[in-house]
Amino acid sequence: MAIDPSELKGRKLGRVLSKLGVTTREQVHEALAVQKTRKVPIGQLLVELGYATDTDVARALAGQSGMAYVDLAGVDIPSDVIEAIPADNAQAYQVVPIEFNPKAKKLKIALKSPNNFRAVDDLRLLMGFNVEAVVADEALIDSLLKEHYSRNESVSDVVSSLASDEKFKGLAASGGASIDLDAVLEASEDNQVVKLLNLVLLQAIKDKASDIHFE
Structure with missing residues (x-):
């Protein structure tokens, strides 16, 4: 049965590995004895001794922080x-x-x-x-x-994408005429708009800018 990561938070790594069923107390104590003569992390020692894998240790470290560990092998992300x-x-x-x-x-x-x-x-x-x-x-x-x-998307890339979207063409064409506020709200929540704002903000953070101006 899966263990709730919150149950592992703050525990020592050896205890977490034992809780996960990876190691026994005796194996952890053996690694601790070795650690007295070698100043290396307990997780590394357990791997060297053959009692745990790198994945086991990574899962345990995540558990120490109260976080879940997921296996992304073969996962298809939409x-x-x-x-x-x-x-x-x-x-x-x-x-x-x-x-x-x-x-x-x-x-x-x-x-x-x-x-x-x-x-x-x-x-x-x-x-x-x-x-x-x-x-x-x-x-x-x-x-x-x-x-x-692998291909970094630039602000100009996103702007070009928005310009070709019929939804945004309609808003731009409205000019001084009355604007459908619901349409504006819907457009503001579009992934591309969020993406554009994120890129601008990220660049501002990189440049340590105190102000952002849109024209």
């Missing part, structure tokens, strides 16, 4: 989920979106490390979404980043 985060954001924070609910404004991302708090906080601020983070294998995240975000 294009609308990938498009929820612009390439610049995904590459900058080294994260991959794995679930996205635009109506509920919920986004689930996979991190390489449970200590990547900045990615979660910044994406919440940039996107205005409830961001849930899980941990996944570093090599798999690198592979997914290369597969889906």
Whole structure:
């Protein structure tokens, strides 16, 4: 039966591995004895002794932080989920979106490390979404980043995409005439608009700009 990550939060790594059924107390004590003569992490020692795998240790480290560990091997991420985060954001924070609910404004991302708090906080601020983070294998995240975000999307790319969208053409053509506020609201929640704002904000953060001007 799966263990709730909250039950593992704050526990010592050896205890977490035992709780997960990976190691026994005796194996952990053996590794601790070795650690007295070798100043290396307990997880590394357990792997060297053959009592755990790198994935086991990564899962346990995630549990220590109260986070779930997910296996992304063979997972097919839908294009609308990938498009929820612009390439610049995904590459900058080294994260991959794995679930996205635009109506509920919920986004689930996979991190390489449970200590990547900045990615979660910044994406919440940039996107205005409830961001849930899980941990996944570093090599798999690198592979997914290369597969889906190898070409960085620029602000001009997104603007060009918006310009060709009939929904936005209609708004632009309204000129000084009355504007359908519902249509404006719907347009503002479009993935492409959110993506454009994210790119602008990310660039502002990189440039340490105090003001952003739109013309």
